Amino acid sequence: MNKMIRNRxxxxxxxxxxxxxxxxxxxxxxxxxxxxxxxxxxxxxxxVPAYPEKxxxxxxxxxxxxxxxxxxxxxxxxxxxxxSTNRVFEKPARDAVRHSTYYPLPDGQKLSGxxxxxxxxxxxxxxxxxxxxx
Amino acid sequence: MKGPSIQxxxxxxxxxxxxxxxxxxxxxxxxxxxxVLGPQNPDLYHGANALLAGDGEEGVRLTLLGLERAxxxxxxxxxxxxxxxxxxxxxxxxxxxxYCNEALADDDRYWRAYSNRALVYIKLGxxxxxxxxxxxAEALAANAHTVKLVRSVLxxxxxxxxxxxxxDDRRQPADEQDD
Numbered sequence: 001m002n003k004m005i006r007n008r009x010x011x012x013x014x015x016x017x018x019x020x021x022x023x024x025x026x027x028x029x030x031x032x033x034x035x036x037x038x039x040x041x042x043x044x045x046x047x048v049p050a051y052p053e054k055x056x057x058x059x060x061x062x063x064x065x066x067x068x069x070x071x072x073x074x075x076x077x078x079x080x081x082x083x084s085t086n087r088v089f090e091k092p093a094r095d096a097v098r099h100s101t102y103y104p105l106p107d108g109q110k111l112s113g114x115x116x117x118x119x120x121x122x123x124x125x126x127x128x129x130x131x132x133x134x
Numbered sequence: 135m136k137g138p139s140i141q142x143x144x145x146x147x148x149x150x151x152x153x154x155x156x157x158x159x160x161x162x163x164x165x166x167x168x169x170v171l172g173p174q175n176p177d178l179y180h181g182a183n184a185l186l187a188g189d190g191e192e193g194v195r196l197t198l199l200g201l202e203r204a205x206x207x208x209x210x211x212x213x214x215x216x217x218x219x220x221x222x223x224x225x226x227x228x229x230x231x232x233y234c235n236e237a238l239a240d241d242d243r244y245w246r247a248y249s250n251r252a253l254v255y256i257k258l259g260x261x262x263x264x265x266x267x268x269x270x271a272e273a274l275a276a277n278a279h280t281v282k283l284v285r286s287v288l289x290x291x292x293x294x295x296x297x298x299x300x301x302d303d304r305r306q307p308a309d310e311q312d313d
Contacts, residue, residue: 029297036303043303051297057286059295121300126293 030125040112041070047099049092051122061124062086064093067117074102082117093120175200175209182216190223211240215247222254230254245274245281252284256291264288 031048055062064084068076079097081090097118105111173179178200185193197220201213214237221230231254237247248271255264268288271281 029299032298032300034300034302034304036305039303039305046301048299048301051299056295056297057289058282059289059293116303117305119300119302119304121302123298123300124295125298127296 041102047096049096062089194220
C-alpha cells in the first residue's frame, strides 16, 4: 500500500514538475564550447546535455569526462565515463555524446583508432533576483 | 540575465509540497501493533488522496469531514496540516497559515506542518519565517523529499541560479590512449 502511494506521489511529482519546468525559461542552459581543432575529427552536431533538475535544485555543480570512438561515418560508439565528480551528471553527458556526430572521414582515409574525449562542466551562475510586489 | 518570476517558480512546487503531505496518516494512526483493515478515518484518507490527485476543493471538503471525525491527536494534526496544504492550493493563504499554526500547536515536532508553513510563508513573501520553519523541518526530517523541494523553492527565490554547460573538447594531458 505504502509502495503504491509512493509511486503515485512520484508520478504526481513528475506530472507537476514537468509543466513547472516549462515555465522556467532560465532553465535553458547557457552553453560555452571550446573546440579542439588539432584532432583528426571535427564535430558536426554537438548535443548539449540538460542540467539535471535534481542537481540544480540542490545547487550541485560538477564535471564529467566522457571518452568514445568515432567511426568512419562520424557516429560515436563505446561511450564511457572516464572521470566524474558526481554520478548525477554522468547519464546526461553520456547521452549527449551518443547523440552527437562528427564529420565523416573522406573516402580512403583510415580511422586512427584514437579515442576522443569530451569534458562537460555543469555550472550554476547566480542570476538577478526579482523582488515581488508586496 | 533576468531571473524567473517568483510566482512561476513557486506555483508548481507549492502543489507538490501539499500533495506530499501524508496520505497514510489515517492508516498509521493506530500504532504499529494493531492490525488495521482499511483506513480508520476514511474521510481523512480520501481527502489526502484527493489532494494527491490535485483536487483542492474535494480534498479540503473531505479533510474537514475527517477532522470532525478524528478520534485521536495524530489524526487531528494530520488533518490540520493537510488542510493547510489544501488551502494553499485554493490560494487562501491566511486560512492555510491558520491550519498550519494549529497543526504545530498540536504537535511542534510535526515536520510536514513546518514544511507546509514554510511554503505558505514563501508564498506570502515572509522569507525569514520560511527559513526558520524550513530549518525546523530539516532538523526533524532531513532526508524528506518534500523538505528538500521546499528548500529548493526557497533557494530559487533568495538565490536563483541559471544552469551553464561548458563543453571542452581540448585534449587533456592524460588523454593518451588507455585502450
